[in-house]
Every structure is written in structure tokens, then in C-alpha cells.
Amino acid sequence: MITPDLKLVEKYNQPGPRYTSYPTAPQFTENVAAEALVADMGKSPLSLYFHLPFCASLCWFCGCTKMITSKTAPAEQYIELLEQEMDLMLPHLGQQRPVQQLHFGGGTPNHFTPEQIDTLARAIHSRFHFAEDAEISAELDPRRLTQDHIKAFARLGVNRVSFGVQDIQEKTQKAVNRVQSDEQNRDAIRWAKEAGMCSLNIDLIYGLPYQTPDSIHETLNQVLSYDPDRLAVFSYAHVPWIAPAQKILERHGLPSGEEKIKMLGVIIRELTSRGYQYIGMDHFAKVSDPLAVAQRNKTMQRNFQGYSTFHDVEICGFGISSISQTNNTYRQNVKDLNTYESMLNDGKLPLDKGYVLNQDDRMRRLTIMRLMCDHTLHFQTLSKELGIPFKDYFASELNQLKSFIADELVELNSDYLKVTPQGSLFIRNIAMIFDAHLAQSKARHSKTV
Template identity: 55%
Template sequence: MPIQASFPSQEPLGLNADLIRKYNQPAPRYTSYPTALKFKPIEDKASRSAMLADIEDAEGPLSLYVHVPYCRSLCWFCGCAKIISTNTALADKYLDYLEMEVRRYANLIRSGRKVVQLHFGGGSPNFLSPAQIGRLDNILRSSFEFDPSAEISVELDPRTLSKSQVLAFRKLGVNRASIGVQDINSKVQEAIHRIQPTETNIKTISWLREAGINSINVDLIYGLPHQTESSFNQTLDEVLGYDPNRLAVFSYAHVPWSKPAQKILERSPLPTADSKIDILIQTVQRLTGSGYAHVGMDHFAKIDDPMVKAQEAKTLQRNFQGYSLHADVEICAFGMSAISQSKNSFRQNQKDLDAYYKMLDEGDIPLEKGYLLTPDDQIRREVIMRLMCDLELDFQARGESNGVDFQNYFSSELDRLQVFEEDGLISFVEGGLEVTPLGRLLIRNVASRFDAYLGDAKQGFSKAI
């Protein structure tokens, strides 16, 4: 019997700080399964051929991702693959090579496959000038056929955005934008090297709406220096006044051993683990009490938003860009460090820009790492992704879609989920399980029970909160 989930704007949350502390352990974010830590260097022709064959054999709709690595200044908290520069002419060379990659990749894809989704990430896509944005549009549309109703989204840095750039992205077809705000407190902004006045945010949102880009997401980060429950509540007050369609509220992961610039943040006091939990609980209560549904890890959307509708229809997807509206699409990713995903493989481009250019000069697809999924990987990938997206599991449906007896196949995993039911993270129901409001905060912990590779080796992953 199918499980029926509901996503009310406000519900009894039952957010127990002690339980959150108990489960505040390292776990993957499951933007992929297996995680990127399992990716291996592609060093032999056989592996490369198998990965490229996966592109040639695939059918169905496409989701494109374009990575624009450039930023004009360094935010000290950032963990993205980026290049800091104020020289916009660098992007001309980057677009030259991106065009090579797009054309080479498109030649491998069967004709008739339409693009239903396109996302520009970075870095800062608005590092590009209006003319460069127009050129990028031509590069993509000359190689791919777009569905007229395709979702086209872009990440924007309000500090360096111009109205002409907004209009150029709108001409390209952008209908959804995500803007990085992080925190409105000036003391916090100084500590993270990101000065961004309120007026800048308001102007950006005004330009977007005037241009007809009406679906707006705001990114916030909790756990930054000087943040307190009170100060972050003021940030929420202001951001709710912007009336965004969605909010992504991320936990800051302090990993200075891999991101050296983060060491600078230690000059200022970072919130304690308990303080971060208090900020998170407050945030969930504020947003779910203000007309937003808690879609899942980090993400909130107005209850009439297409993201919530996709979750109800069980077509929501999770990938390296977070939650996405389209399930069962092949992700074709372009640019330095970009990760493509299809039925049988993950493929990551060179993370070093010179190496990316060199492989394209040699006439190749610029792959550095990849992973070919086993049959067990594919089963677990679907189960983990449906759990992360649907916040429930229908055992019969998942078993039938994978040709297994679900409860026998995952008998040990289901046994290890019992403690989550005892602690109120999930509820076992007839034919499946449902994730509780508390479990939504700790969904990566629940999903990790189905991870065959995790075990006790949790190095490299951030804590759940």
C-alpha cells in the first residue's frame, strides 16, 4: 500500500536538542551514492571507454550543469572549487575551452534528447560580462535542444551583480535564481570577508523580479563567527521580509586542513556545537511557522512551491547541486571540477584549470576521476536518494523497482534502524517507514544506514549539524 506523505506549513516539531547532540556525528551529505570519496582516478583506456559508453548508451531527458569557477574576492568560509581574479578577460579563454568540451560531449549523446534543466554554479556565474553570458547561451543552444518549459537557474553574488547581467541571464532563459546572503550582521560579514549591505540584497531581488525571474532562493549559513541565536534570528527577520520562494540554510563545516583560508576564521569566536543546534532549531521553527515546508536537509520552500509539489509527487532528485525538481535525468556537467551523473557512472572533470585545458587541447573529454556503479550500488543509490527526497520509503515499491525482496535484501539495515524509531527520527508504518520532523534534520544519519561503504570510516565528512 503506497505511503501518503503530507508537508504542512506548520506541525508539532518535537525537536529535541539532546537527541540532535547525540546524532551530531560525521555523515555524508549524499549528493551522490557512492560518495565522491569513492571516485578513482581514470588512468586506463578501458575505464575511460566504459565511462564514455555510458554517455552514448543513455536515453531520456538531460540536466546540464555549467561550472564558472571565477570569483572577484575570497569568502573565507568557502569550500567551492574557485579561482580568485578581477580580470574578466580570463573568462573568454575559459569559454573557448568550455565550447570545445560541450561540442565534444554533445557528439556522444543520442539525438532527440531534450534539456529539461540547466544550472549555472561556481564560483560566481555573474563574474561573466553580459556579452560573455550571451556567448555561453549560444554555446549551449547550438549543441543541445531545450524543452520550452526547461528550468534554468543561476547562482548569483549580489555584491558584484549588475542589472545588465540580470537582463542577460533572463535573455538566456533563466527563470530561477539563488543569491548568497549568508548573514546580514555586519560583524559576521567582516569576520568572513564578505561585506554585503542589506540594500545590495534588496536591489538584487528587485532587479530579478523586474526581469521576470520570480523564483528566488536565498542561501544562509549558520555556525559562522560571532553568530548567536539572537543575531541569527535578526537575519531570519530580514530575509523573511525579502519573501523568497526557497531558503537553503547550510551548516558551516570548518575544515581548515583542506580549505586553508578557513583558518582565518579562527581569529574570531566560532559558535559552539550546542549553539549551532540552538540556532538550527530556532530556524526550523521560524521557517515552518512562516509558510515554508522543511523539504529535507538544509532546504525550505513555500508550501505551494514546485519543489514541495515535486516531493509530494516523488519526482524530487538530489545531486551535487542539492535538491532538484527532476528525477531520472542524466546530468551532463561542464567546466573545471564539474561532475556528471548517469545510470551507471559518475564522472568528474579535472579540478586543476591547466589540466582541464590540456586534456581538451589533446582532443579528449577532460575527465580526472570517476566511478562505475555495481548492481548493489545502483540499488542502494535509489534507496538513499528516495529516502533523502521523499522522506519515506515504500518497501514494496523500492523492491519492485530493483527486482529484490526489499526486507530480505536490507534486513540488517532495517534492524539497525530500530534505534532511530526509538529516538523518534523515523516511524515504521505498514509497508515502509516515514521520517519525522526531527529525522528531517538528521536525514543524512538515517540514510547512512543503507551505505555499504561507510562503516566506521567517517573521515572526510562533516558533522550532521
């Protein structure tokens, strides 16, 4: 059982990356030619991501790239732009590469009407070939979901669904401008199960106004009655310099660091005692879930969509702000819709920034990703995989772990580095030791715990 130690939290709770990539997105630069970013396409299966940015209202905690509108006409126009982008990208991807994974994020994908979802489905399926066991998932908002939406996503092939709940307490819901009833949640889940969607994830947030350890306990009790397969329980990241609307939450007051740590203790205790495996950071899964199995087998991966069971895929993102990844590059689309449209109309890929990894980057990426996923680094295995004497190459970094070792967050011997259960709460801090770019970075990050 992991019990957060307040003194250690006070010591290590500092800003740091979430390591959905390495190097992280702040290192991406405009000084990379688009040709270099798409020249590295491989032959592995594809993982497609579509960013659908529209929301009918603004949740004041949200830091995502989104556009607030009550109209559906912009979504119709956006689908046409996605088709243009797909057509521009297809020659670079090569023929008949199977799609192993497809994810719709946002924004609110169910802001699109059922008819628009069908249009998007035809656009995607006419251009890509899907593996028979492809995982197709969508992030949906129960407040604005209808059974017709669910049926449309089912026709598209969605078999995994994630519902944003965040909190069940009405006072907190009103404070963050997201009022959502238990009935709406249960209807959404029932419709998804009736449509054959085999996996359910629930998103929650702790650290919002008026939340307490007791209220978090109540939220978990209700949410567990939904029987989710996975839960993402995010620590609220207060980054008003990125999301100015978050300043509104300051009027209500935010829980203290000590209160947040107590909430985290409740979350870990409740979920791990009720059949869920702590995957890492803010993710939990039933012990029988493929993600939990992949973690135990040390085949789990981490990318811009979080933790994943797919390890040999190339990520290709479409839509504003989406990020793509090949073996040696990252590329990110522009975030402004007008710029996105203008570039597509000019026949240009709507790329804003990118990064080409060097050999050191690739070695550090593998090291950080294995650390984030396995919580263990086996030196002999990594030496063989990277083609270097691992302990010699990273001698300086291993020497910097003394504080973590003294605080019993890390075990280090001649064969491996192993993160302890308590240390798993500080996995971002430990990964930061291996980040060669962090010291020179001017990026501002959320706190690590």
C-alpha cells in the same frame, strides 16, 4: 513543529556524507577508462551544469572549487575551453536530446561580463536544444551584480535565480570577508523580477562567527521581507583540511554546538510558521512551490545540485570539477585549470575520476535517495521496483535502526520505515546505515547536524 533535542544532537552529530549521490564522490576512482564513463549515455532529457569558477575575492567560509582573480580575461579564455569540451562531448550525447534543466554554479557566474555571458549563451544554444519549459538557473552574487548582468542572463533564458546572502550582520560579514548590504540584495531581487525571473532562492549559513539565535532571527526577518520562494539555510561546514582559509574564522571563534542547535531551532520555527515547508536537511520552500509539491507527491529527487523536481534526466557537467551522472556511472572533471586546458587541447575529455555502479550500488542508491527525499521507505513498492524482497535484502540494515527507533527518530513496521519529524534532522545519519562503502572509506566529512 520540529524542536531540535540537544541530547540527540550530541549523540548523533558525527561526520557523514550529504548524499547528493550514491556512491558518494570519495568513492570515485581514477582507475576507470573514460570510454566506460561515456558509453552509458541514454536517451532521456539532459540536465546541464556549467561550473564557472572565478571570484573577485575569497569568502573565508567557502569550500567550493574556485579561482580568485579581479581580471575578466580568464573568463573569456574559459568560455573557449567550455566550447571545446561541449564539442568533444556532443558526439557521445546523441542528437536532439532536449535540455530540461540548465544550471550555472561557481565560483561567481556574474564575475563574467554581460558580453561574456552573451558569448556563452550563443555557445550553449547553438549546440543544445531546449525544452519549452526548461528550468534555467544561476547562482549570483549581489555584491558584484549589475542590471546589465541580469539582462544578459535573461537573454540566456535564466528563469530561476539564487542569491548568496549568508548573513545580514556586519560583524559576521566582516569576519568571513563578505560585506554585503541590504540595498545590494534588494536591487538584485528587483532587477531579477523586472527581467521576468519567476523564482527566487536565498542562500544563508548558520554557525559562522558572532552568530547567535537572536542574530539569526534578525537575519530571517530581513530575508523574509525579500519574499523568496525557496531558502537554503546551510549549516556551516568547518573543513579546513579542504578549504584552508577557513582557519581564519577560528580567530574570531565559532559558535558552540549547543548554540548552533538553538539557531537551527529558530530557523525551523520561523520558516515553517511563515508559510515555508521543510524540505529536508537545509532546504525550505513555500508550500505552493513546485519543490514542496514534488516532496508531498513523493516525486522529488536529489542530485549534485541539491533537491530537484526533475526525475528522468541525465546530468552532464562542464568546466573544472563538474560532476556528471548517467543511470550507471558518475564522472568528474579535473579541478586544475591548466590540466583542464591541456587535456582539451589534446582532444581528450577532461575527466579525472569516475565510478561504474554495480547492481548493489543501484539498489542502495534508490533506497538512500528515496529516504533523503521522502523520509519514508515503502517495502512493497521498493521490492517491486528493485526486483528483490526488500526486507530480506536489507535485513541487517533494518536491524541497525534500533537506536533510532528507541530515540523516536524512526518508525518501523512490516510495511514501511518512516522518519519522524525529529528524525528528519538526522536524515544523513539514517541514510548512512544503508551505505555499504562508508565503513571502508577514509574520506573526511562535515558533521551531520
